[in-house]
Structures are given as C-alpha cells and as structure tokens.
Amino acid sequence: MPDTVTRIGDSLLQHGPANRRVYLMHLAQGDEGEMPARLISLAQEKGYTKVIARIPAGACDPFYAAGFHLEAAIPGLYGGEEDGCFAALFLDPGRSTDPKVTVERSLLGSGERERSVAIPEGCRIREAGPADADAVADLYAGTFETYPFPIDDPAYLRRAMADHVRFFVAEADDGIVAASSAEIDPEGRNAEMTDLAVRPAWRGRGLSSALLQRMERAARDEGIRTAYTIARAAWYPVNRLFAGAGYRYSGTLINNTQICGRCESMHVWHRRLD
Template identity: 45%
Template structure:
C-alpha cells in the first residue's frame, strides 16, 4: 500500500491509508489560506484521523487558528534564515493522545543522557562504506524488505530507489565484502539548504556495532559539501537506538509528532532532531 502524492496549487501533499493521514510536505506561499479547507475536506472525505503539516514559521498562526497543534520547530531550517514548524491536526481523540508516554520519555532520557561522540570509530575490514549506485538498488530494496514489513514510502521497490537517487536523495551503504548490511539516506532540499537523514536500516546480524552513526557521519559530510546547512530527522520515538544515534551525533531534540507514522503495521510517534552542519 503506497500513499499518493498530489499537487494543490504549488504545494505538495502526500496522503493515504498507510498512515491514515494527509501530509502537507511543502507549502507554497501563495497557497495559504486556500490549502487549509482543502486539507480538511481531504481528511474528512477519506476518513483520515490526522493532518500533518511542515510549514514555514510565519504560517504557524494561520494553522493554529484552524485547530492545528505545533508539535516541533527547527530554527534556521530554510537557508539558515527561517524556521519551520511541524503542525498536527487530529480528527480522532484517541490518536491525539500518546498511548506510551513513559516509553517516549524513557527513550528520550536515555538518548539525552549520552555523551556526544568526539569521533566515529572507523570500520573494521572487511566492512567498507560508499555512496550507493543505481546498480545497488535491488540489494537496497532487499535489505529494506528485510528490516521493514511496511514503510511510509516505497523503499521496497528498486525503481523507486533509482528514481529518488537520480533526483534528490543520496544513499550510503556499508558492505561486508559484497553483502550490503546497512543503509541510510539524505533527502536533500538544495534550494532550502536542508536535508532529512532517514531510511536507516541494518541487517539484524550486524546491529549494535555503531554502523548507524558511521552512516550518519558520511551523510553529513556529503551533504555539507553540497551546501546543506540544516540536517534533521524524524526518528521513531519508541526506538532507543535511533534516538541515541542522533543524540550522540550532537543533534538537538525539537519535539514529538504524536502517532504520526505507520511503520511495520503500527502507528508510531516520531521525534524530531536537528543539527547545524555549518556550525
């Protein structure tokens, strides 16, 4: 099941039953306020229980006046100059209330209690890391299928991986000899000088070896060379490992998106973390 991406005016919206939501991925300045009733109508017509919106901070008041909550903020998100707000509007009271607040807090406390890494340890042979290429797409999709039963985007499809690779996503992988064992990506907005660090997957046999931190460091280096200023992630709030990975890499926690994303069959809350790569 894959969500649909549509364009309304000049704004991009992803929606579908996968996460039972509409997601305003990009708000064009001229589409406010007309996009607000459109999103409401879309959610009600399709029976979605949440609208999730990533919008410039100057649009925050308009969304809050339309019953949105501000769930996270990243300063200097656009070209290091303008903040972004992650907004949520709920059409179901049960979805709006965190069902595992103690787990969210425990994972966050564990992450924020870690000391930042001074440097990422090198990989031990025969492990090696490089940017993934189009010919790696089948192995990449196979690893994603192994790690994630379902996912918000069709990363199980080699053609999707090749298409995004050719347009705006950098994938880095770690190989054990010829076997791909870990993978992550940076989804770049070069005009806005920001990138989402996402799609982390490690073969279960190779976990707890710091591979995610190594991949994150390589993604940051590559993104920084391309002029990316702000790196961010939307990490599973119930996952100690991913929150610790970003905290140890000196990311700052920004907020929690309640029951935001369906992963492996369940709606999960997500934590937003960010880092200035040019600091």
C-alpha cells in the same frame, strides 16, 4: 498499497490509508492561505484521522487559525534562518494522545558532541547508485514490515535517487549490509537523515553512525545548513544514535507514522551542520 505523493497547487503532499493521514511535505509560496482548508477537506473526504504539515514558521498563522497546533519545531530549518514547524490537526481525538511516549532524559544534552567513528574491518561506506537499487530494496524489505514510503521497491528508489535523495550503503564481502538516505532540499538548505537499516548480523558495530557521518559530510558539501530526522519514539537505539551524534530533541509527532506494522509516534531531532 503505499500512500500517494501528489500536489495541491504547487505544494507537495503525501496521503493514503496506510498512515491514515495527510502529510504536507512542501508548502509552496502563494499556497499558504487556502492550504489548511484544502488539507482538512481531503482528510475528511478520505476518512483520515490526522493532518500534519511541515511549514516555515512565517506560514503558521493560517494553520493555527484552522485549529492546528505545534508538535515540533526546528530552528533555522529553512536556509539556516527561518524556523521550521510541524503543525498537526487531529480529526479523531483518540489519535491525539500516546501515553507511552517518553524521551530519555539522558539523551537531552547540549547537541554539541565530537565523534570518532570506526568502520568495521572488511566493510566500506560508499554512495549508492541506480545499480544498487535491487539490493537496497531487498535490505529494506527484510527490515521493515511496513514503512511510510515504498523503499522496498527498486523503481521507487531509482526515482528518489534522481530527485535529490542520496543513498549510502555499507558494503562487505557478502554484499550490502546497511543503508541510509539523505533527502536534500537544496532550496531550503536542509536534509532529512532517514531510511537507516542494518542487517541483523552487522548490528551493534557502528555502521549506522558511520552512515550518518558520511551523509552529513555529503550534505555539507552541498551547502546544507540544517540536518534533521524523524525517528521512532519507541526505538531507543535510533534516538540514542542521533543524540550521540549531537542532534537536539525538537518535539514529538503523536501517532504519526505507519512503520514496522503499527502506527507510531515519532521524535524529531535536529543539528546544525555549518
């Protein structure tokens, strides 16, 4: 059963037994003071072992006072001006370390790179719509054993499409062979580049790069100033993809996400689009 997306006050969060965490995805103005205690109380009540909050830098003090610490930071995440922080609290000390997690030094570049992406012959990149939800969900179901959100559910994808999530696909003669999404925050003028999946027969042919470039173009058209991603630390190809596209390493969320059958640490990468 997927984790639940709900609200405390006017703030948006996800929690549940799959990830065994509370994830504050949007902190509403006015909720700052009481939010750390309410998140911790929810985690204790449900027996979760981590609380993670994505918040503006100016809202961090109440979280730090409650015992949270910084795991990652994105310059200019909010409106291109205020930094965004991923602040974490571990209720089980055993979850707070991951001795296997590393970042390849070769990926830690300047964050400024020019790219030329060639789309494979017989394939085209386009934006997906509600009519594509069944095919996209099937692609995700065949790619991820587990995932933090129910992207293998066509109904969930249709709801996401109606709520500032723009999906893109690579389509060949045999149907949709790759997909991705840009979760647009119009108010914060940022976008999370996520949900990348490519069918095995089409991997290694540049489709992820082409989808990422198309998502960035769409985000710029909406006035988005900062793009970021939360990538599996253990999966070198996805980290190489974003580093090669000019994204810079922002930090690591330790033992954060249930994906592909296990709880994994996640690297955060960011890039300015303006």
